[in-house]
Amino acid sequence: MITLLDYGAGxxxxxxxxxxxxxxxxxxxxxAEDILSAEKLVFPGVGAFGNMMQILHxxxxxxxxxxxxxxxxxxxxxxxxxxxxxKYSEEAPQLEGLGLIAGSVxxxxxxLSVPHIGWNGLNIKQDSRIFxxxxxxxxxxxxxxxxxxxxxxSVILSTTNYGYEFVSSVQKGNVIxxxxxxxKSGRTGLLVLDNFIKGAxxxxxxxxxxxxxxxxxRIIACLDVRANDRGDLVVTKGDQxxxxxxxxxxxxxxxxxxxxxxxxEGADEITFLNITGFRDFxxxxxxxxxxxxxxxxxxxxxLTIGGGIRxxxxxxxxxxxxxxxxxxxxxxxxxxxxxxxDAVLIVEAxxxxxxATGESSIEEISxxxxxxxxxxxxxxxxVYAESPDSVAHPxxxxxxxxxEGERYCWYQCTINGGREGRDLDAITLAQVCxxxxxGEILLNCIDRDGTNMGFDIELINAVTASxxxxxxxxxxxxxxxxxxxxxxxxEAESALAAGVFHRREIPIEDVKxxxxxxxxxxxxxxxxx
Ligand code: 1PR
Numbered sequence: 329m330i331t332l333l334d335y336g337a338g339x340x341x342x343x344x345x346x347x348x349x350x351x352x353x354x355x356x357x358x359x360a361e362d363i364l365s366a367e368k369l370v371f372p373g374v375g376a377f378g379n380m381m382q383i384l385h386x387x388x389x390x391x392x393x394x395x396x397x398x399x400x401x402x403x404x405x406x407x408x409x410x411x412x413x414x415k416y417s418e419e420a421p422q423l424e425g426l427g428l429i430a431g432s433v434x435x436x437x438x439x440l441s442v443p444h445i446g447w448n449g450l451n452i453k454q455d456s457r458i459f460x461x462x463x464x465x466x467x468x469x470x471x472x473x474x475x476x477x478x479x480x481x482s483v484i485l486s487t488t489n490y491g492y493e494f495v496s497s498v499q500k501g502n503v504i505x506x507x508x509x510x511x512k513s514g515r516t517g518l519l520v521l522d523n524f525i526k527g528a529x530x531x532x533x534x535x536x537x538x539x540x541x542x543x544x545x546r547i548i549a550c551l552d553v554r555a556n557d558r559g560d561l562v563v564t565k566g567d568q569x570x571x572x573x574x575x576x577x578x579x580x581x582x583x584x585x586x587x588x589x590x591x592x593e594g595a596d597e598i599t600f601l602n603i604t605g606f607r608d609f610x611x612x613x614x615x616x617x618x619x620x621x622x623x624x625x626x627x628x629x630x631l632t633i634g635g636g637i638r639x640x641x642x643x644x645x646x647x648x649x650x651x652x653x654x655x656x657x658x659x660x661x662x663x664x665x666x667x668x669x670d671a672v673l674i675v676e677a678x679x680x681x682x683x684a685t686g687e688s689s690i691e692e693i694s695x696x697x698x699x700x701x702x703x704x705x706x707x708x709x710x711v712y713a714e715s716p717d718s719v720a721h722p723x724x725x726x727x728x729x730x731x732e733g734e735r736y737c738w739y740q741c742t743i744n745g746g747r748e749g750r751d752l753d754a755i756t757l758a759q760v761c762x763x764x765x766x767g768e769i770l771l772n773c774i775d776r777d778g779t780n781m782g783f784d785i786e787l788i789n790a791v792t793a794s795x796x797x798x799x800x801x802x803x804x805x806x807x808x809x810x811x812x813x814x815x816x817x818x819e820a821e822s823a824l825a826a827g828v829f830h831r832r833e834i835p836i837e838d839v840k841x842x843x844x845x846x847x848x849x850x851x852x853x854x855x856x857x
Contacts, residue, residue: 329352329353329354329355329367329368330347330352330353330354330355330368330369330370330525331354331355331356331357331362331363331366331367331368331369331370332344332347332354332355332356332357332369332370332371332372333357333363333369333370333371333372333389333393333409334356334357334372335380335383335384335387335389336383340372340374341621341624341659341660341661342511342512342624342628342631342661342663343370343372343406343511344356345511345624345625345626345628345661346510346511346517346518346521346628347370347511347521347525349518349625349626349628350518350521350522350525352525357389359387359388360387360388360389360391360392361392363389363392363393363395363396364392364395364396366396366401367401367402368401368402368403368404368524368525369396369401369402369403369404370403370404370406370409370524371393371403371404371405371406371409371412372406372407372409372509372511373405373406373407373408373409373410373411373412374407374408374697374698374701375408375696375697375698375701376419376420376695376696376697376698377408377411377412377417377419377420377423377425377433377474378417378419378420378422378423379695379696380408380412381412381420381423381424381425382423384412390426393412393426394426394428397413397426397428397503398428400501400502400503401502402502402504402524402527403502403503403504403505404504404505404506404521404524405503405504405505405506406505406506406509406510406511407471407472407506407507407508407509409505410476410497410498410505410506410507411425411433411474411476412425412426413425413426413427413428413429413476413498413503413505414426414427414428414429414430414431414432414433414476414478415427415430415432416432416433417432417433417474418432418433418434418435418474419433419435419473419474428500428503429476429478429480429483429498429500430478430479430480431476431477431478431479431480432476432477433474433475433476433477434474434475434476434477435473435474436473436474436475436490436491436494437491438490438491438492439491440490440491441796441797441798441799441821442473442796442797443471443472443473443699443700443767443768443797443798444470444471444472444473444475444490444543445470445471445700445767445768445798445821446469446470446471446543446544446545446546446596446798446821446822447467447468447469447470447513447543447544447546447596447851448467448468448470448488448489448490448496448508448541448542448543448544449465449466449467449468449488449541449542450464450466450468450486450487450488450496450497450508450541451486451487451488451489451493451539451540451541452464452485452486452533452534453481453484453485453486453487454484454485454499454533455533456485456497456499456504457523457524457527457529458485458497458499458504458506458520458523458524459520459523459533459534460519460523461519461523462516462519462520462534463534464534466516466853467513467516467541467544467851467853468496468506468508468509468510468513468516468517468520469508469509469512469513469514469517469629469630470488470490470496470507470508470509471509471630471663471700472507472700473698473699473700473767475494475495475496475507476494476495476498476507477494477495478495478498483498483499483500484497484498485497485498485499485504488507488508488541489540489541489542490543494507495507496508504524506520510524511628512628512629512630512663513628513629514591514628514629514853515628515853516853517628518628542849543821543849544596544849544850544851545815545820545821545822545823545843545848545849545850546596546597546800546821546822546823546851547594547595547596547597547811547822547823547825547836547839547840547850548595548596548597548598548599548800548822548823548824548825549586549587549590549595549597549598549599549824549825549826549829549836550598550599550600550601550802550824550825550826551563551583551586551587551598551599551600551601551826552564552565552566552571552601552603552826553583553600553601553602553603553616553619553635554571554577554602554603554604555604555615556576556577556579557576557577560579561582561583561615561616561619562577562579562580562581562582562583563579563580563581563582563583563586563830564577564578564579564580564603565578565580565778565826565827565830566578566777566778567777567778567779568746568774568775568777568778568779569707569745569746569774569777571603580830580831581830583600583619583623584619584622584623586830587600587619587623587627587631588623588626588627590829590836591626591627591628591629593835593836593837594836594837594840594851594852594853595629595836596629596630596822596851597629597630597631597632597822598623598627598629598630598631598632599631599632599633599634599666599770599824600616600619600620600623600631600632600633600634600635601633601634601635601666601668601705602616602633602634602635602636603635603745604635604745605634605635605636605637605668606635606636606668606669606743606744606745607744608636609636609640609642609648611640611648611652611653611656612642616633616635617656617657617660618660620633620657620660620661620662621660621661623661624660624661624662625661630663630664631661631662631663631664632662632663632664632665632666632703632770633657633662633664633665633666634665634666634667634668634703634705634770635666635668636653637650637653637654637657637665637666637667637670637689637693638650638653638667638669638670638689639689640653649689649692650667650670650689650692650693651689651692651693651696654689654693654697655696658697658701663701664700664701664702664703664767664768665693665701665702665703666703666704666705666770667689667690667693667702667703667704667705667766668704668705668706668707668743669743669744670688670689671689671690671704671705671706671757671761671766672741672742672743672750672752672757673743674688674689674690674760674761674764675752675756675757675760675761676750676751676752678760678764679752679756679760684763684764688764690702690704690761690764690765690766691764691765693765694764694765694766694767695765698767699765699766699767699797700767700768701767702765702766702767702768703766703767703768703769703770703800704757704758704761704766704768704769704770705770705772706741706754706757706758706769706770706771706772706791707741707742707743707745707746707772707774708739708740708741708742708753708754708771708772708773708774708787709739709740709742709746709749709773709774709775710730710737710738710739710740710775710784710787711737711738711739711740711749712729712730712731712732712734712736712737713734713736713737713738714732714734714736715736716736718736719738721738721740721753721756722738722753722755722756722790723736723737723738724736724737724738724786724790726786727786728786738753739753739754739755739773739787739790740752740753740754741753741754741757742774746774754771754787754790754791755790755791755794758771758791758794758795758799759794759795762795762796762797766797767797767798768797768798768799768800769791769795769797769798769799769800770800770802770824771787771788771791771799771800771801771802771820772802772803773787773802773803773804774803775803776803776804777803777804778803778826778827779804779806780804780805780806780807780827780828781804781806782804782805782806782807782810782813782814783801783802783803783804783805783810783813783814783818783820783823784803784804785813785814785817785818788801788814788818788820789817789818789819792818792819792820793819798821798822799819799820799821799822800820800821800822800823800824801814801818801820801822801823801824802823802824802825803824805823805825805827805828805834806828806833807834808834808838808839808842809842811823811825811839811842811843811848812842812843812846812848815843815848816846816848840852
């Protein structure tokens with residue numbers, strides 16, 4: 329029996345699912361006494377440090393946690409569950425952590441994108457039972473803007489490189505804590521979790537230990553989901569956002585089955601977009617929550633869900649905040665939520681008033697769940713311009729001329745699945761969303777969507793140059809070379825594709841092999857049934 333500390337923020341379902349998939353049962357802590365009576369405790373911290381410590385205090389968990397850890401019983405901290413062991417965090421200087429390991433928690437100071445999101449390796453510093461069975465060159469899933477800095481080198485189990493070397497796991501007696509997420513790190517992560525659960529002995533060193541690790545470029549499979557005219561929830565795919573063929577919604581498969589297939593084929597992340605979320609209220613659209621619940625039972629890579637995340641009033645006049653909608657998605661197994669239409673409206677209001685309200689969905693969700701949990705899905709369309717001064721938006725010089733031979737264009741934001749163009753450009757949108765707390769940009773492109781013509785490199789370069797958060801390049805993948813191109817000609821951290829995967833035109837394994845052959849760092853892990 330594993331006792332799990334769920335203090336009510338973020339996705340603990342995936343940790344529960346991962347533990348249960350290993351044949352172990354989970355007891356969730358309700359009161360402080362449950363901590364004191366635990367035999368093996370897992371603390372998957374998620375969200376923001378200050379919010380976490382505040383809740384731990386409110387629930388009277390702080391002293392119980394200290395007592396449990398001081399008794400040297402098995403403890404596994406994950407992400408914020410690692411950071412909580414330290415006394416001081418730059419993220420919330422006013423709130424003390426548990427102070428059980430000497431050192432502090434610092435924000436990444438690097439020119440690279442922050443948060444550090446994705447699959448990175450471990451420089452193993454000493455043996456540990458959690459490393460049993462590892463080869464040493466595996467990658468694990470990280471998602472964080474802060475990292476720990478331990479005073480005592482003897483507690484450091486591994487480090488990872490991201491701009492510089494930071495501590496990625498620690499061990500002190502029976503207390504082990506990782507900055508990476510074993511529950512989101514595929515089969516390799518499950519092995520680490522299993523080693524903890526089974527108390528694998530003896531301590532082991534992986535076969536090899538790399539010196540210097542590299543963050544992998546991520547390949548994301550995207551599932552656009554909606555109900556067809558018969559009311560069945562299907563994965564569909566548009567051509568420039570038009571998902572109908574001969575009047576019917578294209579049906580490319582069932583969401584849960586397809587997600588499972590992509591996990592097995594080696595996708596680094598799965599994204600679900602509820603594409604009619606702008607008109608259906610997600611909390612009434614239970615099938616989508618069910619899709620997440622089912623998927624997260626056996627898909628152990630990060631899951632993002634978008635569609636309909638905004639404030640809402642139901643037919644009975646009851647108001648729901650975007651935060652409540654997001655919370656339901658997180659509880660159902662999502663690691664990140666993505667906001668589309670609402671982000672455009674928030675940025676328009678911000679630009680009109682010149683100030684942040686502190687109450688927008690972006691601000692509220694990132695405050696509770698952390699910036700890394702908030703993705704902004706942008707649906708831009710090219711608008712050509714004769715000259716840079718002919719429009720009041722940032723323009724780029726393009727190598728793809730417009731219908732009248734125009735040499736300039738800007739990228740107009742749209743809402744409601746591309747149905748309505750707004751007087752706002754994608755660069756400004758991305759910049760303001762970053763300022764408000766977004767952690768990642770999912771950069772679609774209506775012109776390229778479903779065309780197989782390749783990613784819009786100009787759009788991606790314009791946006792990556794104007795923000796410091798990671799950008800996911802999306803729309804237009806048609807050939808293996810397109811993936812190589814997007815990673816060598818832009819600073820995009822991930823490439824997302826849909827049609828080529830759904831139609832089985834390009835297997836994900838082939839994308840990974842091709843990139844590997846062309847010196848692009850990727851994660852290799854093919855899961856065999
Ligand atoms: O506005 O917050 O409710 O969110 C709605 C979400 O649904 C947004 O993220 C929006 O991008 C998405 N969406 C709405 N309508 C469509 C549509 O296609 N009619 N899909 C849609 C956006 C783009 C990508 C697609 C890539 C790769 N789809 O999801 O997967 O373009 O495709 P490809 O590789 O086949 O070229 P809100």
